[in-house]
Amino acid sequence: MKKRGRGMACMYYPLGFTSYPNPSAAFAKYNPDGSATVLTGAQDIGQGSGTVLAQIAADTLGIPYDRISLIYGDTQAVPMDAGSVASRVTYIAGNAVKKACEQAKSILLDVAADMLGVLPHGLDVADGWVYLKDFPEKRVAIADVAKTAEVGRGRPAQGHGTYNPATTLLDKETGHGKPYEAFVYAAQVAEVEVDTETGEVEVLKIYAVHDCGKAINPMMVEGQIEGGIAMGIGYGLTENLVIEKGHVLNPQLANYIVPTALDVPPIESAIVEIPEPKGPFGAKGIGEPSLLPTAPAILNAIYDAVGVRIRDLPATPEKILAELEKLEKEKAK
Amino acid sequence: MTEASTHHIRFTLNGSEVSADVKANDTLLNVLREQLGYTGTKRGCETGECGACTVLVDGKAVNACLILAPKVDGRAIQTIEGLAKGAELHPLQKAFIEEGALQCGFCGPGMLMSAKALLDEIPNPTEDQVRRGISGNICRCTGYAKIVKAIMKASRQMARVGGEGA
Numbered sequence A: 001m002k003k004r005g006r007g008m009a010c011m012y013y014p015l016g017f018t019s020y021p022n023p024s025a026a027f028a029k030y031n032p033d034g035s036a037t038v039l040t041g042a043q044d045i046g047q048g049s050g051t052v053l054a055q056i057a058a059d060t061l062g063i064p065y066d067r068i069s070l071i072y073g074d075t076q077a078v079p080m081d082a083g084s085v086a087s088r089v090t091y092i093a094g095n096a097v098k099k100a101c102e103q104a105k106s107i108l109l110d111v112a113a114d115m116l117g118v119l120p121h122g123l124d125v126a127d128g129w130v131y132l133k134d135f136p137e138k139r140v141a142i143a144d145v146a147k148t149a150e151v152g153r154g155r156p157a158q159g160h161g162t163y164n165p166a167t168t169l170l171d172k173e174t175g176h177g178k179p180y181e182a183f184v185y186a187a188q189v190a191e192v193e194v195d196t197e198t199g200e201v202e203v204l205k206i207y208a209v210h211d212c213g214k215a216i217n218p219m220m221v222e223g224q225i226e227g228g229i230a231m232g233i234g235y236g237l238t239e240n241l242v243i244e245k246g247h248v249l250n251p252q253l254a255n256y257i258v259p260t261a262l263d264v265p266p267i268e269s270a271i272v273e274i275p276e277p278k279g280p281f282g283a284k285g286i287g288e289p290s291l292l293p294t295a296p297a298i299l300n301a302i303y304d305a306v307g308v309r310i311r312d313l314p315a316t317p318e319k320i321l322a323e324l325e326k327l328e329k330e331k332a333k
Numbered sequence B: 001m002t003e004a005s006t007h008h009i010r011f012t013l014n015g016s017e018v019s020a021d022v023k024a025n026d027t028l029l030n031v032l033r034e035q036l037g038y039t040g041t042k043r044g045c046e047t048g049e050c051g052a053c054t055v056l057v058d059g060k061a062v063n064a065c066l067i068l069a070p071k072v073d074g075r076a077i078q079t080i081e082g083l084a085k086g087a088e089l090h091p092l093q094k095a096f097i098e099e100g101a102l103q104c105g106f107c108g109p110g111m112l113m114s115a116k117a118l119l120d121e122i123p124n125p126t127e128d129q130v131r132r133g134i135s136g137n138i139c140r141c142t143g144y145a146k147i148v149k150a151i152m153k154a155s156r157q158m159a160r161v162g163g164e165g166a
Ligand code: FES
Pocket: B042, B043, B044, B045, B046, B047, B048, B049, B050, B051, B052, B053, B054, B063, B064, B065, B066
């Protein structure tokens, strides 16, 4: 018989390393043609950090996104970064890029103020222009200011920034301390169908709600959530690394089962944007957190469907059948 | 063991005639990547499990890592390099970009070729047919949602333009 059930799981997850320094650094400069170059040590591994960091730079520098050239990938040439790990890149590298851009911008505004005969704090940047906040019609092209800054004033409009979350070591006695600067929160619901004869579980639908601070690129946040859920389904139901005496016994995709397009159900996701005061534009992160609630939500859904608790991942048909049998025996007593 | 024999083969690659001297035990994947320099086709598992090496042989999606090169003599091969028409991207490629269907992108070339084979056969697939059509292509990043969406979108667009993009 096939039985359906629904389960939920919630989580919170910290960004960055636990109690240890994990800085990011960045460099930014306006170019005389009105474009900008930004160097970051953060590596885009497909999650889209390059896009997000360029968006942060574009907004901070006041120039269009497509005029940012973001350079990364060569550790000999770019500033230091602790790595594309710990769901830290948007938050920490994003802050470093923002600081670098702010420094470049403050030089740009100084020079522009001089050119326009006003005070720098009355100025801001947008869409390739430096403009007077109270009278936006009074403006000068960023390209002209950047050129003047370099060849007229001898003060290139460039800057660098580093960011390292403020943490403390944990007290060994009490466990108190501040291991992380920011946390994200999420909840997921899984709907499953369990075949009581074969023990097979089909995931019918996943609902996911994630707080990631301000979503700098909502489409990519959604992509991270969907990818994480697929990984979470594998973690919950099929992926089982067998290691014996240091050897992986199932090093192939034929025996280490990763979900295919047929195993991942429709996903409905929603983003909760609660701005993080210290995040760049209020952003936090989304990488790892996307997959954490999936497996426990599935296990709860299995319990809801057939009344057995699987406590050992993955929840294979064999384990579910064994538990169902136990349940039957107990009932018969 | 004796040295594998060498074979002279000719086939069309993305519409152009090519020829190559291949060993009897060379795979099509190896010949494409190493001999002809077509590195768009990815080498993943090399055991027919991941789909990263998917190319079209006479219009059918196959794993290039499982086909011996001498077998493609006289046949028509399409790879990811032939999907765009010059600078004009294929509707599938455009839809993948618009929908954010790629993250690391490693599955992309194989995914796109499987999708092309599917749409050539079933121009208006259901979501389930799309999922079935790409079920031999593993993606570790996207959870497939945006890939499925992109393929559905491309199929609608191609229907609108009417038979273009073959
Ligand atoms: S490389 Fe051919 S299927 Fe994986």
